[in-house]
Amino acid sequence: MTIILGLGSPHGEDQIAWQVVHDLKNSAELQSLLAHDLQMHCIASPQFELLQYFSIDAEMIVIDAVKSRQSLGKIHCLAASDIKNLVTTNFSSHGFGLVEMLALAENLDLMPKKFIFYGIEIMNDNPDAGSHPKLEQARQELCHIIIEKLFNKNHKTQ
């Protein structure tokens, strides 16, 4: 089972992950997988409900918008080990994000057997911001990457 989670909100550039999930759900290539081997969800924020999707038997792909002052539309690909090292111990739920969620999942023995994070670099925090051509391009590119990945995996298991 592969679980794809898009983190974000319905506003501005922050909705990019939800848009990718939406495109994946509508892609013809994935329709046959959707019934049994694939789940896709949009989550409003990396809150604790994210943990309910974690399962040690699943492969998980998490998509989110990121801001790291790199070029707009850049697609980052990170493993869980890349992200975990960023955890702090003094958090409130205001500061409880994906980093902390992964640390919690590991300590609860809920880490999926495979975890990939895709971050799409955004620039504009404004919730009213429209879409930029570079983000549209990144959206399509990430869909293509994920579909290929899922197809290659599916063909290997057949």
Next chain:
Amino acid sequence: MNSKTVNINVPILARVEGEGALDLTISNNKISNIKLKIYEPPRYFEKFLEGRSYSEVIDIVARICGICPVAYQMSAAHALESIFQVEITPWIRDMRRVFYCGEWLESHGLHVHMLAAPDFLGYHSAIEMAKDYPAEVKRGMRLHAIGNELVKLFGARSVHPVGAKVGGFFHAPNKEKVAALVTKIENSLQDAEDLVLWTASLSVPKQAHDFICVSTRHPNEYPMNEGRVVSNKGLDIAIEDYANYFQEEHQPHSTALHSRLQGQPYMVGPLARINLNFDCLPQQVQDLALRTGIEWPSQNSFHSMTARAIEIYYGLVEALRILRDYQLPEKPDVKITTRAGVGFGCTEAPRGLLWHRYETDAKGLVTSSRIVPPTSQNQARIEEDLHLSLEHFGLDKSHDELRLHSEMVVRNYDPCISCSTHFLDLRIHRN
């Protein structure tokens, strides 16, 4: 005699919602200074509600808090409905209680497991605690998730729900959805019962202060959306009279106002609620509360965590009571006819009493608003508690021990600092 001066500065309080700090000075073995410093910027919600239509208020005030949006929506809805002389149906009244049960579950569940419990088990964080207590943390996640589902049932989503409105709800969930949730709630009761007994089994400091408790009280039920404002010192007033008895004042060290009841600090929140309304809890909840071994009413703020656990159990019992006989209403809302006037709403947010006052014109536009959150009401009491608690704990303890104890006292109140910075008196001098 110890004549040294000890300064303890906690620049960022950990495991509280929002950003605050603590300054403590001990001179000659006495506390000479305690300041709970809130430095989050004021958010001016009351100002930018002015000129807005009543229909926008619910969605705007929900943004005051990501953890307790339902509380803000309910206080606002009741206040505005009182201006427009709206009579909600029994269905709306009941479902608003279910909505609120959901918020108590998710907020209290989060606080108990993520913020408070690590203190009493000797961990810096819930992440560390999870390694040794995975079953307990997972239980907390499950209870938190049920709370989110209850909020989503009527709100369409758990963060800043959009399903509530002045006059009711936009949508009534279908019976199948409710039935599925009823099953989940039934299956969660054991978790909640175990949680209450687990929190009560944790070793907490023993102290008993003679502090003032304030909450709402209703003649027929444990308070959520309606009731009079009462205290354990004889206060019993209508919510419209709140401002005649409670005063807010600006403290130089805090962007959140301090609140006092006729000059005295007071506590609001789960411990105050249970202390003042124990008899209104259903018998099965009272029985469980008594099994903890705690004598109610309790004057030990360290019993706040167990009080939250009891309210989690109550939330499930109450939601079950209402939803087991769920029927679809004719309409999920009632008609609104705007009018000019002043209205008040006072509901029990997870952290305590949340009081709203609105004035509207004949078209239903807000001309003034005032919002008093529970955390700002608790600030003076937190400082009082710190003073008494630390003296009892022993001022000759090490710096780290004093710091940790101070933080634990603050965390007993589960302060939501972002909510508390709702207003700052702004004066502009132009030359």
